[in-house]
Amino acid sequence: MNVVRFELNGQQVEVQGGLSILEAARQHGVKIPTLCHHPDQRVKANCRVCVVEVEGQRNLVASCATTVSEGMKIRTNSSRIRETVQTILELIFANHPQECLTCVRNGNCELRRLAADYGIREVKGESSCLNLPLDTSTPSLVRNPNKCIKCGRCAEVCHHVQGTGILYSNYRSVDVMVEPEYGKSLAEVACVLCGQCASVCPVGAIHERDDISKVWKALDDPEKHVVVQVAPSVRVSIAEEFGFPPGTIATGKLVAALRKLGFDRVFDTDFSADVTIMEEGHELLQRLQTGGVLPMITSCSPGWVKYIEHNYPEQLAHLSSAKSPQQMFGALAKTYYAKKAGINPADIYVVSIMPCTAKKFESQRPEMSDSGFQDVDAVLTTRELGRILKQAGVDFSVLEEASFDNPMGISTGAAAIFGATGGVMEAALRTVYEVVTGQELVNVEFSAVRGMEGIKEAEVDLAGSKVKVAVAHGLNNAREIMDLIKEGKANYAFVEVMCCPGGCIGGGGQPYGTTNSVRQERIASIYKVDANLPLRKSHKNPAVAELYDDFLGKPLGELSHHLLHTKYKNRGLHKLKG
Amino acid sequence: MQISVREIINGMEGKQALLQILLAVQDASPENYVSEDAVNDIAYMLNVSRSRVYSTASFYSVISLKPRGRHIVQVCINAPCENAGKQEILAVLEDQLGVKLGETTADRQFTLEGVSCLGACYVSPAIKIDDRLYGDLTPELVVSILREYQEEATALDCNAS
Numbered sequence: 001m002n003v004v005r006f007e008l009n010g011q012q013v014e015v016q017g018g019l020s021i022l023e024a025a026r027q028h029g030v031k032i033p034t035l036c037h038h039p040d041q042r043v044k045a046n047c048r049v050c051v052v053e054v055e056g057q058r059n060l061v062a063s064c065a066t067t068v069s070e071g072m073k074i075r076t077n078s079s080r081i082r083e084t085v086q087t088i089l090e091l092i093f094a095n096h097p098q099e100c101l102t103c104v105r106n107g108n109c110e111l112r113r114l115a116a117d118y119g120i121r122e123v124k125g126e127s128s129c130l131n132l133p134l135d136t137s138t139p140s141l142v143r144n145p146n147k148c149i150k151c152g153r154c155a156e157v158c159h160h161v162q163g164t165g166i167l168y169s170n171y172r173s174v175d176v177m178v179e180p181e182y183g184k185s186l187a188e189v190a191c192v193l194c195g196q197c198a199s200v201c202p203v204g205a206i207h208e209r210d211d212i213s214k215v216w217k218a219l220d221d222p223e224k225h226v227v228v229q230v231a232p233s234v235r236v237s238i239a240e241e242f243g244f245p246p247g248t249i250a251t252g253k254l255v256a257a258l259r260k261l262g263f264d265r266v267f268d269t270d271f272s273a274d275v276t277i278m279e280e281g282h283e284l285l286q287r288l289q290t291g292g293v294l295p296m297i298t299s300c301s302p303g304w305v306k307y308i309e310h311n312y313p314e315q316l317a318h319l320s321s322a323k324s325p326q327q328m329f330g331a332l333a334k335t336y337y338a339k340k341a342g343i344n345p346a347d348i349y350v351v352s353i354m355p356c357t358a359k360k361f362e363s364q365r366p367e368m369s370d371s372g373f374q375d376v377d378a379v380l381t382t383r384e385l386g387r388i389l390k391q392a393g394v395d396f397s398v399l400e401e402a403s404f405d406n407p408m409g410i411s412t413g414a415a416a417i418f419g420a421t422g423g424v425m426e427a428a429l430r431t432v433y434e435v436v437t438g439q440e441l442v443n444v445e446f447s448a449v450r451g452m453e454g455i456k457e458a459e460v461d462l463a464g465s466k467v468k469v470a471v472a473h474g475l476n477n478a479r480e481i482m483d484l485i486k487e488g489k490a491n492y493a494f495v496e497v498m499c500c501p502g503g504c505i506g507g508g509g510q511p512y513g514t515t516n517s518v519r520q521e522r523i524a525s526i527y528k529v530d531a532n533l534p535l536r537k538s539h540k541n542p543a544v545a546e547l548y549d550d551f552l553g554k555p556l557g558e559l560s561h562h563l564l565h566t567k568y569k570n571r572g573l574h575k576l577k578g
Numbered sequence: 579m580q581i582s583v584r585e586i587i588n589g590m591e592g593k594q595a596l597l598q599i600l601l602a603v604q605d606a607s608p609e610n611y612v613s614e615d616a617v618n619d620i621a622y623m624l625n626v627s628r629s630r631v632y633s634t635a636s637f638y639s640v641i642s643l644k645p646r647g648r649h650i651v652q653v654c655i656n657a658p659c660e661n662a663g664k665q666e667i668l669a670v671l672e673d674q675l676g677v678k679l680g681e682t683t684a685d686r687q688f689t690l691e692g693v694s695c696l697g698a699c700y701v702s703p704a705i706k707i708d709d710r711l712y713g714d715l716t717p718e719l720v721v722s723i724l725r726e727y728q729e730e731a732t733a734l735d736c737n738a739s
Contacts, residue, residue, distance in 0.1 A: 159627065159630070164627075165626070165627020165628070165629050165630060166627070166629060167629065168627065168629035168630055168632070168633045169633055170629075170632060170633050170636045170637075171636045171637065172636075172637045180629055181617065181628045181629045181631070181632030181633075182614065182632065182643075189628075189629075
């Protein structure tokens with residue numbers, strides 16, 4: 001790699017070639033402020049708060065969009081720069097509601113942090129804030145156009161990572177609005193509610209719908225038996241809400257914290273993830289043996305399910321009919337658990353802790369009520385869990401580790417890895433291999449399906465017959481595989497798709513600051529959780545065996561079919577009118 | 579029968595650029611605009627998101643996303659025409675057509691628009707009706723120009739009925 005020498009604030013320094021001034025300065029301990037910049041996104045250069053002086057250039061330059069070159073003389077801190085940045089911030093504030101105290105981003109707003117750093121004490125000039133209605137059309141997200149600073153991060157992730165193409169910049173100049181076409185609500189367009197826009201928004205312009213008060217109400221109701229389930233990926237991300245580094249494994253503290261909140265039972269979505277593998281694994285075998293529709297595609301990710309319903313409705317037969325672990329848990333909590341514990345299911349209230357905003361939508365799908373009640377009553381994202389714990393005064397750092405309750409708290413490593421891209425595939429292969437071959441799988445780690453590569457492929461030998469599988473995460477990658485399937489060019493038997501980059505550990509409901517490097521940390525920890533568990537195959541879970549013996553019968557049996565499988569809806573929008 | 583977006587795009591030569599398609603679709607529309615159905619069809623044909631098509635269409639003032647009259651009357655609102663008597667010309671247009679700037683007549687024959695510079699400062703004050711430029715205007719001239727279009731519209735209506 002070539003080395004570039006340049007002068008930074010009067011000091012001679014060097015970096016590898018090709019870096020922007022912003023990146024080069026950061027490597028030398030100089031933090032240039034940013035707003036529209038995001039480490040995983042293309043350069044947008046529209047907020048201008050990262051301007052610096054380059055000797056020989058008349059105007060200040062955007063450091064995010066200027067490559068550092070040999071001999072460059074750069075100043076990042078001068079009165080001219082400070083005054084310019086202050087003016088830019090004041091202009092942004094003039095269009096931004098001064099509602100910081102009551103804003104959902106209070107405490108983690110990037111604009112507010114800059115205001116603090118730059119000592120903004122008054123908003124000069126005339127304030128001209130919009131007063132448009134909020135978009136509360138979906139159960140998952142709330143869009144507040146008044147707080148949008150038009151940085152374009154949401155549009156970037158919506159188009160170039162997810163390929164959903166919902167949010168984009170409309171109109172021009174001072175009239176610019178980042179929104180769906182014709183200013184439509186999110187419910188009127190093919191939004192999958194993944195929440196990646198909310199994850200990258202620097203301010204409070206789009207965020208998860210806050211369901212904390214619903215959960216408090218249930219917890220405060222003495223008539224309700226309130227049970228909680230926690231998704232696999234939350235145990236490696238919740239600690240970030242309390243200042244711990246990304247990738248901190250906090251399973252025991254998480255259970256203890258939930259108990260402190262007052263839940264009657266603290267259960268684990270990992271349990272129902274093992275059940276998912278039993279159902280989905282056997283469905284795959286059935287399709288392979290009876291000439292069913294292949295490839296079979298996973299259906300755990302509600303954003304992905306909504307995406308295929310909108311964009312590839314003619315391919316819905318490829319989706320596994322198995323419900324997601326969240327919904328299997330809900331259906332079982334109000335039937336199996338209710339019966340076992342002798343509790344009237346009408347009194348059971350199921351709360352999910354999920355890394356995901358689309359899970360809120362999934363829980364409210366009308367067909368998700370096979371227990372005779374809405375199977376999952378409320379869904380909190382990891383971020384909301386952080387907030388409710390703070391409201392309750394739970395000091396995460398001093399909690400003693402605790403264990404999940406039985407029976408729906410027992411799980412395996414196969415379930416834990418559901419949280420990472422490739423995890424469902426690997427978990428399914430561990431079970432399917434043993435069911436098909438009747439032999440013990442010694443090396444349970446399928447490394448070919450692990451990691452952050454967009455599309456991963458592997459070939460597995462199942463008792464002499466080779467089976468090709470693929471894994472995709474992020475909907476742009478899913479689209480590539482779907483186009484192959486549509487054209488009849490995919491020779492896979494089984495495909496895993498996760499809506500969000502990195503899988504659930506990178507979900508739209510995870511703590512702010514989720515970048516690809518943070519995703520890597522969380523993925524590494526997920527595999528550590530798996531490796532440290534005594535049981536690593538779903539079909540070896542004794543609680544799952546008991547569930548089938550005492551209640552369900554067998555995978556794909558009549559009761560399983562009723563409680564644990566579902567149907568999908570054609571939400572096709574793209575039809576040529578003319 | 580109106581020509582479809584598919585036919586317009588398939589009939590275009592060379593690279594199918596979004597702005598060119600939007601202009602062609604607008605030209606083919608009897609109401610001089612790009613409808614929501616057309617936005618959706620263009621997105622489908624180009625395999626891009628509807629929001630991207632809408633974004634481009636809403637960025638350029640030359641594209642209208644609202645139905646307009648059969649004839650677009652554009653009045654230059656920049657300084658040279660202003661100094662040369664644009665106010666008077668605009669007043670006559672508004673009076674004759676019975677609409678304000680930005681509005682469409684009830685019979686959907688005319689839409690009156692203000693534009694920035696028609697590139698005809700040498701004959702200011704100037705207006706443009708559809709593709710035709712009219713300069714060195716006086717109030718009387720405006721009335722007679724408009725009458726031609728109005729008579730043509732009446733003739734068309736008589737033929738139709």
